[in-house]
Amino acid sequence: MLDSNTQAQLATYFERISQPIELIASLDDSAGAADIRELVTEIAAIAPDKISARFDGTFERRPSFQITRVGHNMGVHFAALPMGHEFTSLLLALLWAGGHPPKVEPEVLEQIKAIDGDFAFDTFMSLTCHNCPDVVQAMNLMAVFNPRIRAVAIDGGLFQKEVEDRQIMAVPSVFLNGQPFGNGRMEVGEILAKIDTGAAKREAAKLNEKAPYEVLIIGGGPAGAAAAVYAARKGIRTGIVAERFGGQTMDTLGIENFISVLETEGPKFAAALEAHVRHYGVDIITLQRVAKLEAAAQPGGYASVVLDNGAVLKARSVILATGARWRNINVPGEQEYKTKGVAYCPHCDGPLFKGKDVAVIGGGNSGVEAAIDLAGVVKSVTLLEFADQLRADAVLVDKLKSMPNVTIHTNAQTLEVTGDGQKMNGLRYKDRVGGAEHKLDLAGVFVQIGLVPNTEFLKGTLELSKFGEIIIDAKCHTSLAGVFAAGDVTTVPYKQIIIAAGEGSKAALSAFDYLIRTPAPAAA
Structure with missing residues (x-):
């Protein structure tokens, strides 16, 4: 053994x-x-x-x-x-x-x-x-x-x-x-x-006692971690507040394109990020969700970051690095049968569907990779793609098409996840060309259709794109003075770990430049 x-x-x-x-x-x-x-x-x-x-x-x-x-x-x-x-x-x-x-x-x-x-x-x-x-x-x-x-x-x-x-x-x-x-x-x-x-109340009281930060980062993924390291190395008081450290990397099985790291696993990468940040004495606050951002009343003053538990953290500059999450298909039955057949992580949940029929929604790299992984475990995989062709890399598409237990449908619009009230049992989709509707009997469906930025708490506070991303300039400035943003939550193209880390570093340098050029008011 x-x-x-x-x-x-x-x-x-x-x-x-x-x-x-x-x-x-x-x-x-x-x-x-x-x-x-x-x-x-x-x-x-x-x-x-x-x-x-x-x-x-x-x-x-x-x-x-x-x-x-x-x-x-x-x-x-x-x-x-x-x-x-x-x-x-x-x-x-x-x-x-x-x-x-x-x-x-x-x-x-x-x-x-x-x-x-x-x-x-x-x-x-x-x-x-x-x-x-x-x-x-x-x-x-x-x-x-x-x-x-x-x-x-x-x-x-x-x-x-x-x-x-x-x-x-x-x-x-x-x-x-x-x-x-x-x-x-x-x-x-x-x-x-x-x-x-009573734990939440005790934690809120403790957080309210924290001294103001010069840079407070919201989000603990690659962008937030990089921002924390760069800010702390400037010798300024730096903090991170996040629901969890690591962000999306915690849900990523393999990472093979972070330059200088040949291959690693997401949780290991996240642990390395946290260790690097802690090395510089950054104040890390996890298991906290931010409810609201209140801008400073005047340049150089203190912004307020209000948490769900009622605590308020103060900072002269804020870096938003809240990342993104899996996008939902938003059809009837998806929420009702989430974790009851509707899944988002093929690596975690795939073994539960051994010998059963499943579907994957999404024809990009994530969807095709999920279908390839699942095909080795389940009885059959049906991949549904809304567009007229798969968007994944050619090498992945070729691999997928070579697998005997995989069926591919393009121009397929998912209409509904069906179930018996306890667990899902199939889905309905429509052929966008011919208009015919089809029903698949399934034990599970894996949703792999991209990401949505975590910006709900910012609506009405600063400028967002039509997709909900934070609009930034080349130096990561947002529409609010003293507030910067980095990573997958922003309008920067190509949502990649290494790009997020670079953007986080840039945001920290911009925040430091803001601090040295904008003295705190005497009243602050």
Whole structure:
């Protein structure tokens, strides 16, 4: 199961374990159980003085295994063979249970320990999902440090019957005490905010006490990160406020065109961005949504950034780098069946549709790449493109056309996603040339039709294009003095990571130029 190199690496990590831990497996006669038995046995054999294994577990979900400290009953369970993207989740759970401190802020640990109530989390994931480990690790962290929290990571491929019974159509999908809790990537702060009553009010009070910034960046993607690094290197007080760090890169599996980096994965790239920003002492505020921007009353004065929780941050200059999000097709049934068959990430959710019929909407690079990836997993893929031809690169189109289980329809207008009230079961589309309508019976549909800028909170505040993008000049100035913008949220063409990073750097230099040429009023 574990090759010699992996075992040697684990032996080094296990030196950090200071308290003995125990692996307790609850098995059956399945092939998955045999794999789990092998993995548990091999892990225990690497550090027998620190890790022991038992196979007499009584956990109702089989096969599975528990990680706990000897003499305790920690609620960390894997109903999975945690390899692939989840191997790091397994390693961290072992280290935390063994007494090695996690890399989180002390106040976060204190908040976890103080949570009052009984919480049983079931996280359904797939081993190919790059979004799932963040959720699994957050749940495990809470289960290690609060005895009243239980966390089970469940491989949807291993427990397909349960996935079907619960009608899970996207991962990660989290249930709390048997009821739906959340879908998609969640950080520990987001989870705590949902279960810790009063957390939002306490956080708002803390944020209101922060001193004004010279540059405050809204958005934590490549543009925002680059702006933060360039601003902080000027020696000025710099902050970032964002819902999450990394932006769209957190939902990107492979990155192979960022110059000097041959290849990497989106979450790794996002972690590197954050580490670079933190290196310069930037004040990073995450898990916060901006509700409103109020411009400064006079040049050089302080703009106000109002958050959803009511907190107000002040800054002499603001850089808007809020990026973009997946565009919806905006047809009946899309919102109703989102995460119930309507999906946006083929890498994460594709394995849930193994052996089933799916469709992809969109004939650009994203859509064609999604169709190619899915074709290797599902029974069949139907690609629908509104235009009269596919817009993807020729090499991708050729690859797609070579796949025997792919059908392509151009001039296809999606009309409706259909379903039975619980999950989607197909879609209707119209032939834009002949006018005929068609019905496809499907288990899922993946929407890949581009991006929409995150500017709803700015409407009526500054000048936007007809597409909702922030209009900027060559130096990233917006229509408001002291307010700059960069990246996918702007009118700059070609939405690429490397372009966003360059624009963020430019915006920071423009903001610094504004600051040195526009002294703050004495009253400020």
